[in-house]
Amino acid sequence: MKRPPKLKLFNDPIYGFIRIPNNLIFDLIAHPYFQRLRRISQMGLSYLVYPGAHHTRFHHALGAMHLMQQAIWMLRQKDVEIDPQDAEGLLCAILLHDIGHGPFSHALENELFRGMDHEVLSLRFMEELNTVFDGRLQTGIDIFQKTHPKPFLNQLVSGQIDMDRMDYLKRDSFYTGVAEGNINSERLIAMLSVSEGNLVVDAKGIYSVEKFLMARRFMYWQVYLHKTSLAAEQLLIRIIRRARLLYQTGGLQCPSPSLSYFLNLPEAQADISGAEMKTFALLDDVDILAALKSWQQDSEPVLALLCEMILDRKLPSIKIKDTPVAPERVEKKKRQFMKATGFDAEEASHFVFSGEISNQTYSPHTQILILEKNGEVSDVARHSRHLNLESLSETQTRYYICYPKKGI
Known part of the structure; x- marks a missing residue:
């Protein structure tokens, strides 16, 4: 007898109700490996600067999964073929993409398991869970490793404009109260399409892309890399x-x-x-x-x-x-x-x-592709009049010195 779906809603302060689409996703969220993310801070010690920044990797993973559901629906409306197995793989990959983070997220990256970053550990967790769930995560693992034969699936999870970045910019902006980092994720998703197997953005979405890149640059230098x-x-x-x-x-x-x-x-x-x-x-x-x-x-x-x-x-x-x-x-x-x-x-x-x-705001090696009305596809740098993408593509390095204040 087929198991009835466990329909559950999470009430999220960013998106409202987040729907759990099927039993596999429900069971992954219920697993202790994933529940642990409730106790992993999304922004490390940033709450010492932004008192509201107490949200967790659990929040972020659910939010990114919600955006992925929206992206799948939108692309299907544009006649992009995403079969049920690929759709489930996308949801598994984005849900588990940060499951390998250690305490305080990036703050202790490589300090506990030295020589292994969170992406390596995330893959190992996914492989362990794949055994538990009888191989049902394999498509998600392929997407996470960027080895799926449909490139746009890989790019939805890890690319210049992916569901991971869309959620953490919007969510971190909300919890820190830094309005300059807010983005219009609904508009960006509505502008997504696929051309020759790659994820592209409709030309009329260029201003949303510009806002996204500037928000990312601002959040990194003013929030994620805040000196305190x-x-x-x-x-x-x-x-x-x-x-x-x-x-x-x-x-x-x-x-x-x-x-x-x-x-x-x-x-x-x-x-x-x-x-x-x-x-x-x-x-x-x-x-x-x-x-x-x-x-x-x-x-x-x-x-x-x-x-x-x-x-x-x-x-x-x-x-x-x-x-x-x-x-x-x-x-x-x-x-x-x-x-x-x-x-x-x-x-x-x-x-x-x-x-x-x-930090590097825009990587020219994984371009944001813009789709013209005539079907031509080219890099966003050709279309943007307001961004100096040459500057955004450069790795900017700054230097610091720390020393105790008087009285410590």
Whole structure:
């Protein structure tokens, strides 16, 4: 007897009601691997700058799936063939595309499972789930890996204008209150079409594309790479590195068994076992916050102070400039901090440091294709009069120095 569909609605503050289309999607959402995303912050430590930014990867995954349902419907209205298997694959791929994120998302990328970014881990989670669901995720895995023979399916999940980017820009703009990052996702989806197998945008949607690119550029430099968020995330990275050193030498207790496991891992992982996947699936923001609260009381002064700085938001000063920071300036700030605290040079390096950040708004290697009324297809750069896509295609790099404020 065919199992009746489990019809469920999520009430989302961005889109209203989000519908779960079938039993497979329902069961994927109900799986513990996916439920864990409720405890993974979408924007890392950005809530220290934008108090409303407490939304999670769970929110984002559901929102991206909702947009994918709209895109499938719209393309079918334009006589684009998307069979039920491909449609289900699209929904699985976009729903699970971020399932491999660790605690605080990008803030600790490559710090717990060193040498493995979230996309590699997402694929491993999808492969594990594919076994659980008797191979029904294989089309979604092919799309996620960009190996599906229909390119536009791959591009809907990972491209210049995909459902992932459409949701996180709109959602992050909403929760941070940064209106400049808002985009009209409905208009963009309505302008999508397919030509010669590739995803394209109708020419009359060019202004929506321009708004999308400018919103993305603004959100990266003013929100995702905000200097205060950057300083907080760099402190968190240094906490994990310090904790790992102390834990591996027997000088630290860890309140979380799953976090303890990853603190004890060697320098880099070439692969990940099924048992390690299950351990990683037990790790989320709660483990990190519990550890910070515990280590704040630790007798090791460097780790304790670093934890206190995040928990009490006593964040360091950070200066960002267009040219590299002179080593002499870093050393000067370090000597000042050493004199004020009594820390040695190695200890002071956890508090005074420099680095660089970079971003590319538009990649010419994965173009946004514009479809003219006459059927001609060309890159958006040919059509836009308001964007300097040559500038947007360049990788912009900036440099920073962090050092504690007086009184810390």
